[in-house]
Amino acid sequence: MLTVLDQGYVRLVNHMGSDLTVVNAARVSYAKESKELSERDIKLIRFLAREGHTSPFRHVMLQFEIYAPLMVARQWWKYVIGSSHMEGTGDSLDAWNESSRRYITEEPAFYVPGAGQWRGKPENSKQGSGDALEWEIGQKHTDELMRYIEEGLRKYEAALADGVCAEQARLFLPSYGMYVRWYWTSSLQAVCHFLDQRLEHDAQREIQEYAKAILELSEPLFPHSIGELRRPNGEA
The missing domain is CATH 1.10.20 (Histone, subunit A)
Incomplete structure (x- = not known):
């Protein structure tokens, strides 16, 4: 778990898959499977990302618990709404469940x-x-x-x-400024799309800090896939 802003945090709850998952999802049509990640597999990940063959990256999932001011949450929410269009599946591979003050009366916290x-x-x-x-x-x-x-x-x-x-x-x-808590479960492709936009220098400063935390927690799990998906302009 990483602390963000004055009282917020990002916690990695769970994840499914690895860089090898991406490789094997791409090769399943040839009935082939790798047992360990090789240099050839890393080149395949690079090719998939560069050429926009993104469906294998959607077989990898991450789940986070996030505690952030409402202004950050509402910016973040549009990535859930937009993910079905971005991923081209017709159905979103993002899930979002947020705490509600209809049911709880825990002491409110605010970003100041x-x-x-x-x-x-x-x-x-x-x-x-x-x-x-x-x-x-x-x-x-x-x-x-x-x-x-x-x-x-x-x-x-x-x-x-x-x-x-x-x-x-x-x-x-x-x-x-009121803090809200939610679970965000997302495909690796959608996570990288979020990072690409919210790590930009002109993104709102507060959500940039949350994006840095997401990257720090995610990158060690999928170093090659994240590195290639976030490589600017398909650079070699």
């Missing part, structure tokens, strides 16, 4: 940037962020956010005390 973590607007884009703001401005907004969260928590707890159901009381909680 420190005084030196607030970023300004980008100079040449309508979205994203630029350089860090001055410490004094950042401290002002950290304090404002804390007050806002405290007020929301007070109203949430008062609603629960009055007997309001959890699924309605949660309306008082400030949403975008």
Whole structure:
């Protein structure tokens, strides 16, 4: 498990397959199977990735538990929605199960940037962020956010005390910075697609940190497949 941001984390729960799984999935049509990964097998992985023959990479699966602010979760969710189109299967090979405050009333946790973590607007884009703001401005907004969260928590707890159901009381909680927990199960191809986009320099800083954690946990398991799928522009 790797810690991300102030209170978040990514935990590798389970995985299925290896680089050898990719090789054997590709060779099954010839009724051939490798017992150990060879240099010839590594070249095959490189060929499959370079030529866009991606179905063998979908026989490898990873499962993560993720605890992240809602703003990160909602960016992440679109990879589940889009995976059926990206993989060309008609059905998504991603699964997502998220904790719900309809059923639980565990103490809410919130992402609060420190005084030196607030970023300004980008100079040449309508979205994203630029350089860090001055410490004094950042401290002002950290304090404002804390007050806002405290007020929301007070109203949430008062609603629960009055007997309001959890699924309605949660309306008082400030949403975008609130931490949520979910399981994400995905094919290796879909994981690499997520990494390609969310490790880019112009991706939101917070989700970049989660993508780095996903890569750090995944790469030792599938070093050749991830390396080739993420090789820019099919470089040799």
